[in-house]
Amino acid sequence: MPTHPQAYRPEAALTALGPTFWDPVAAADFPATQLRFRNDRAAAEVGLDTLTDAEWTEGFGRFVPLPGTLPQPLALRYHGHQFRTYNPEIGDGRGFTFAQLRDAQGRLMDLGTKGSGQTPHSRFGDGRLTLKGGVREILATEMLEALNVPTSRTLSLIETGEELTRGDEPSPTRSAVLVRLSHGHIRIGTFQRLAYLQDEDGMRALVGYVLRNLYGEESDDPLRLLDHVVTRTARLAARYMAAGFVHGVLNSDNINVTGESFDYGPWRFAPTWDPAFTAAYFDHAGLYAFGRQPEAIHWDVMQLAASLRLIADSDPLIALIEQFGPLYQLEITAALLWRLGVRPRTPEQDRALVQTMERALRTTATPMDRFFFDVFGGTLPDGYGDDWQPLRDALASYAPRKDRSHPYWQGSPCAMLIDEVEAIWSPIAERDDWSALHAKVARVRTMGEALA
Template sequence: MNLEHHFASLGEAFSSKTLIQPLHEQRLVEFNQSLATFLSIDIKSTETKRILSGEEPLPSSLSMVYAGHQFGGFSPQLGDGRGVLLGEVRGLDGLLYDLHMKGAGPTPYSRRGDGRAVLRSCIREYLASEAMVALSVPSSRALALYDSREAVYRETPEAGAMLLRTSQGHIRFGHFEYFFSQGKQEELDQLIEYCLKHYYPDSLKSESPLEDMLTEVVKRTARMVAKWQSVGFQHGVMNTDNFSFTGETIDYGPYGFMEDYEPNWVCNHSDHEGRYAFSRQPGVGLWNLNCLMRCFSKHLERDQLIAILQCYEPELQSHYDVLMMQKMGLSSVEVLHELLPPLLLILTAEKMDYTIFFRLLSHLEKDNFNPLLDEVVDRQRLSQWLKRYQSARLSESTNWEQAGHEMLQANPKFVLRNYLAHEVILAAEHGDYLPFRRLLNVLNQPFNEHPESNALAQRAPDWGKSLEVSCSS
């Protein structure tokens, strides 16, 4: 494993040296071999095993410092309270990827916390990040999962665990807020140069590199949120310290994949005011970008920053339109805008399962609406919509079957339902990781039929709908 240490070279103002503190009777229970191959990491190497487990200290490993707006309130200093950046490795695409260990023990930014993670949260992040990548949503990824016999105390004692994750970068909006709020202009300039060099090198060719980079950050964020909305994903904690400067989904905690369609759904039971409700995510994305742009008020004029922010809404809307057209087998934005709003009203009224509906729509046969009508109470209302939909599709495409096949590649059969994650966690806590691997297998290929795993595509049972996730997740 060829570790590089570019972020560490920025100096002490950006981080604190921190070592992994191995857990008691820690063991490697899952390793992402395809990702490891892409990153040229040989897990069979004794040295690699010792480095990743923390048995061999890395002098350049560190925890990052940053600030952030948390549920709307500004916290001037946060940081990696339970994470350690081991360094960067180069992928087969030539790009650098961070290796970041979650649950590695106390850091200078733990704020009276124990710096640990529990098996429950590590499994949830492993499954979610890999599921998101398979759905073509930009995301951090899981490389390795460690469990242990060490007790970690949350509401009750739980099994301690560590998760090794990767991403193009762990620099957050909050990094820029930290240095800007403290008036540390030199460090802010250093961070800008670092991001231009490592994440946005094409912007260096522009006449205004900073403007070009920030415009791309806005557009990447817009596309990421549009993809969240299209697949029914809710992040749960859209604080600025949880938003990546590289436009990747990071920091999976109380997330959720929508089951019964509900625009105002709140997956995080710690979010008492519904600040991060599903329908509010696009607006929060823009709010967070506003916070980010303030950090460059001494580098660019106000009009320049406003112009950059104005790229957000059209980028999000156009990308969302494309994604929804793919889900519905349409090619006209005008037709989409006629059909989608009344459909979402029907889904809301019927509490229709979001994923199952669009999968059934992909299988729809001409003039045979019964498979979908059998799912609703108001058959007449949905039937009228389906007639309009069928007419629109037929007017746009002469090959109904081909359009349906393409829809099957846009509408997954499998998503990470909360009750499925719960069942997997219970089994793992008793030492059985087979359910975890079975679920991971279908989440890695969510558009395939996997007939042997049909049970994993079913709606949640009644008990599964009442499960709660919170910031402790």
């Protein structure tokens, strides 16, 4: 257990919501618990980096309770719109929240799982996670953190020794249990469930819980909550776009009310600035395509506003929802200037620069990772031809926010396209060789240092 009690600050705030919000559950009894990945950088933020591997495996593979926090795992109840169809029969079906801790900033953080076994919400699922799915989540969270996207962190991945059958992977395939560190696990769908049940007392309690514990405000005002969520989700949408990231499944049960991205399934990074690029093979209509993600997140936040009508008047809720678009425009400009590595100037100049950049990326189909690597600091190399002259002119008056002295800039761009993800997985599947994964994580973190 933690040896630095001043850094280990356990909490159990979730229990105050009461049993109508969750179901007590137990983790599956796995045949094996082989530690495959431990994120000591994230663990240090909540005082867990001093655990031995044996203690780590007991805590995050067998789920022996951490001292002072939740006495047992809790599967959260929620509903949600899935591809715009309302589903009241979901909830934590292969995961649970099993601990709450304060981080170095004083934020309340949850430890949640993926693949920890069946719950009352599993329906026909086995409650498990494939090892490949766990590896993909490591890669997604590491890359997004480096690219300045608010994201959960993959804390732990433990292989569990079961053979799983899946339609989208060669089967039988290996199994794992993943632990994520998140700034809360309260979703828009958590509020939708209460609206569906017409539970006014529960809605007020949940609004108060989120404002007190996740936003640090002694309030139970639903308008304050919606104001925060609109602001945070507009930022999330903008940073997805600047990162070239496609989540794939932006259902309302996958939107955290802290504006932190989480739960990575069919994600992809777009090779080029292609608004129609999709991540999920089952997204036939392109509902969650790259260019439609701001619209999708806005739509989900409208469902939160609709749910809050249970305890608030419509007009002020609508007024707050209408702020999403203007906030997104501010955030996408800021996010793209960050990726370009330049300091902002006037709002008019900044908007013009971003529009010029997007137009050039879209019309030339230039690889995004290559472009952002080359242009960082505000200077386009000579190899970029006449199509890029308007951007070169627009950048001329911008100052770099950071120089290119970091060793990262002497190499090549760090990308996370699907072919490389598969190439990282192949040696794990074929000969249990994890070196490519560890090398990639180190490379991504180096990029993050250069960009930060």
